[in-house]
Amino acid sequence: MLYDSVMNKTSAKKRIIKLREEIEYHRHLYHVLDKQEISDSALDSLKHELFQLEQQFPDLITKDSPTQRVGGEPLKEFEEIKHQQPMLSLEDVFSLEELADWEERNRKIFPEGSFKYYCELKIDGLAIELRYCDGVLIEASTRGDGKTGENVTENIKTIESIPLSINGKAPKELTVRGEIYMNQDQFDALNKEQEKLGKPLYANPRNVAAGSIRQLDSKITASRKLHCVTYDIVDDGEFNKHNDEHLALQKYGFRTSAQTEECIDLDAVAKYHARWQRKRDSLPHWIDGVVVFIDDNKTFRRLGVVGKTPRGAVAFKFPAEEATTVVEDILVQVGRTGALTPVAVLRPVSVAGTTVSRATLHNEDEIRRKDVRVGDTVVIHKAGDIIPEVVRVLPKLRPSGAKEFKMPSRCPICGASVTKEKDGAISRCVNKQCLAQQLEGLIHFVSRTASDMEGVGPKLIEKLVEIGLVRDSADLYGLKKADIVSLERFAEKSADNIIESIQGRKKLSLGRFIYALGIQHVGSVTATALAEKFLTLANIQKTSEEELSVVGGVGGIVGKSIFEYFQSKHAEELMKKFERNGLLVEDAVVVKRAGIFSGKTVVVTGSLGGLTRDEVWEEIRKRGGKITETVSRKTGLLVVGEEPGSKVAKAQKLGVEIMDAKEFLKIIKEK
Numbered sequence: 001m002l003y004d005s006v007m008n009k010t011s012a013k014k015r016i017i018k019l020r021e022e023i024e025y026h027r028h029l030y031h032v033l034d035k036q037e038i039s040d041s042a043l044d045s046l047k048h049e050l051f052q053l054e055q056q057f058p059d060l061i062t063k064d065s066p067t068q069r070v071g072g073e074p075l076k077e078f079e080e081i082k083h084q085q086p087m088l089s090l091e092d093v094f095s096l097e098e099l100a101d102w103e104e105r106n107r108k109i110f111p112e113g114s115f116k117y118y119c120e121l122k123i124d125g126l127a128i129e130l131r132y133c134d135g136v137l138i139e140a141s142t143r144g145d146g147k148t149g150e151n152v153t154e155n156i157k158t159i160e161s162i163p164l165s166i167n168g169k170a171p172k173e174l175t176v177r178g179e180i181y182m183n184q185d186q187f188d189a190l191n192k193e194q195e196k197l198g199k200p201l202y203a204n205p206r207n208v209a210a211g212s213i214r215q216l217d218s219k220i221t222a223s224r225k226l227h228c229v230t231y232d233i234v235d236d237g238e239f240n241k242h243n244d245e246h247l248a249l250q251k252y253g254f255r256t257s258a259q260t261e262e263c264i265d266l267d268a269v270a271k272y273h274a275r276w277q278r279k280r281d282s283l284p285h286w287i288d289g290v291v292v293f294i295d296d297n298k299t300f301r302r303l304g305v306v307g308k309t310p311r312g313a314v315a316f317k318f319p320a321e322e323a324t325t326v327v328e329d330i331l332v333q334v335g336r337t338g339a340l341t342p343v344a345v346l347r348p349v350s351v352a353g354t355t356v357s358r359a360t361l362h363n364e365d366e367i368r369r370k371d372v373r374v375g376d377t378v379v380i381h382k383a384g385d386i387i388p389e390v391v392r393v394l395p396k397l398r399p400s401g402a403k404e405f406k407m408p409s410r411c412p413i414c415g416a417s418v419t420k421e422k423d424g425a426i427s428r429c430v431n432k433q434c435l436a437q438q439l440e441g442l443i444h445f446v447s448r449t450a451s452d453m454e455g456v457g458p459k460l461i462e463k464l465v466e467i468g469l470v471r472d473s474a475d476l477y478g479l480k481k482a483d484i485v486s487l488e489r490f491a492e493k494s495a496d497n498i499i500e501s502i503q504g505r506k507k508l509s510l511g512r513f514i515y516a517l518g519i520q521h522v523g524s525v526t527a528t529a530l531a532e533k534f535l536t537l538a539n540i541q542k543t544s545e546e547e548l549s550v551v552g553g554v555g556g557i558v559g560k561s562i563f564e565y566f567q568s569k570h571a572e573e574l575m576k577k578f579e580r581n582g583l584l585v586e587d588a589v590v591v592k593r594a595g596i597f598s599g600k601t602v603v604v605t606g607s608l609g610g611l612t613r614d615e616v617w618e619e620i621r622k623r624g625g626k627i628t629e630t631v632s633r634k635t636g637l638l639v640v641g642e643e644p645g646s647k648v649a650k651a652q653k654l655g656v657e658i659m660d661a662k663e664f665l666k667i668i669k670e671k
């Protein structure tokens with residue numbers, strides 16, 4: 001059943017009302033109670049949907065719609081302070097195109113302007129205004145709704161990086177703006193403490209920073225060890241460039257960002273943005289993008305303000321890793337081991353820079369736990385290259401009649417019966433000859449990390465299976481040029497290439513071969529461990545389940561799976577056919593355990609000189625290292641390539657030795 005996503009006015013009205021209630025609930029939670037249930041980007045996504053529906057049906061816009069307001073309300077407990085000049089916010093841009101459009105618009109308004117830029121990091125904290133009179137801090141206020149904020153002077157005075165009186169000769173009146181934030185390590189320590197006390201955990205450092213400033217006991221603020229970076233002098237008439245303002249702030253004794261950069265054009269801005277998107281995990285605090293200012297203050301002022309944002313600056317945000325969308329259907333996919341995986345078909349939505357239209361729901365238990373139904377609005381998470389996931393359902397947005405998912409009792413591909421494993425939540429098609437399993441198994445066999453048959457892709461495999469030329473991986477080695485030429489869209493030359501590619505992989509190392517077989521639970525790390533321990537295929541075939549289970553990192557379930565695989569009639573026949581068709585499985589050689597990584601447990605993150613992850617692992621193993629995939633106290637070394645993930649921060653925290661890409665590549669070049 002497909003969820004109806006086409007909106008007429010009646011259904012739009014219903015959806016608008018529900019969206020407003022949901023947004024209002026999260027707004028109150030966040031801005032008034034300093035609590036958070038869903039991420040900012042998920043909430044933005046809901047607002048975006050509401051905005052679009054209201055654009056489609058403008059007569060449904062009401063004065064109290066969340067789209068008609070900006071900013072938070074001042075807390076009643078605090079005295080109100082009217083800002084002498086409104087605290088503006090920045091327009092967000094998410095792509096290079098949007099950034100270029102911004103410059104284009106400004107050039108049209110002021111063609112004679114100077115379009116060089118000044119970039120700084122956009123710290124994920126809360127904005128603060130600090131007023132000094134005769135060099136002494138007299139008032140500190142939050143942004144509030146932009147016009148009126150809360151008087152939080154006493155709390156602010158506990159922050160050590162904010163000077164209570166300014167250095168040197170001070171102007172009579174000085175108003176400075178900046179960002180208050182909490183470092184990640186302080187946040188982690190605080191949450192550890194909460195956990196010990198059995199109290200709820202804080203959602204993120206920004207929330208805690210905001211909560212610490214907007215509460216009535218300044219002793220609590222003092223205990224939270226907050227920081228402040230300043231970025232703006234409100235009366236900036238005397239400065240020519242944005243950087244001059246930073247220099248003046250430093251002279252007065254304020255902290256400013258250490259990672260600023262003057263950028264000659266938007267290409268330089270793009271590089272700065274890309275660099276910090278990559279390196280954001282190396283900072284002690286969260287950032288959610290970079291702020292791009294027109295560096296020349298004259299141009300900046302001349303461009304003026306539109307609504308609540310200055311035209312001369314934008315926030316160039318990092319792609320949001322969460323968004324909301326609607327589940328239009330739930331399909332079931334059959335994998336190479338026969339596992340049935342429910343997949344959510346989503347109304348396409350942009351997350352982390354790509355359009356997402358499918359998300360795995362893992363298994364039936366996971367669907368029950370999250371209670372995902374067709375028609376539900378869900379929060380989707382996607383970070384980097386990670387497969388998109390459904391984080392949670394927003395039940396208040398559920399339409400009536402939203403259907404619960406039920407795992408089919410028959411395989412959707414071959415119709416064979418489906419069993420649910422005793423020890424897991426996984427449902428499996430029992431038919432080893434199931435077309436879906438055959439196809440997925442073959443696609444795995446030819447993939448780069450398995451037998452690496454270049455040019456033999458999923459489309460060709462599908463065709464070969466469809467016309468009955470190939471039923472299993474051993475059949476690939478029996479293919480002739482004539483078989484390929486007879487296929488649509490293949491000429492002599494391309495057929496030659498395919499056959500060459502297959503024949504070129506007629507010798508496979510034992511580790512690769514075991515991995516390529518696609519045995520359930522056997523990844524490349526396990527396959528290599530098996531090869532290193534048993535050295536020949538014949539040895540593995542005759543090893544008992546118990547012996548297989550004690551190989552490094554294998555364990556009982558995996559040992560059983562390998563044992564049962566090689567005992568099966570299917571495997572016996574397949575091995576014979578491999579031999580008949582000329583495949584040679586090379587015995588493993590005993591690896592001399594001496595080498596630079598000898599005895600070390602090594603983890604790898606990021607890309608290294610264009611090598612695949614398996615190639616990197618092989619280089620490390622050759623030199624005596626043992627590979628694992630997660631950083632723990634037992635890790636001996638973390639090799640860090642380009643665009644590393646969160647493993648770096650974890651390794652730093654645990655004091656694990658780190659090796660950079662340059663050093664690693666130098667080592668593997670040495671004999």
Ligand code: IVH
Nearest residue numbers: 088089090120121122123126127179231291
């Ligand atoms: S400049 C017109 N620089 O981002 C506001 N803002 O809407 C000019 N922020 O509310 C702000 N880091 O709280 C600027 N380096 C930075 C910043 C920064 C964080 C916050 C600020 C503002 C929001 C943008």
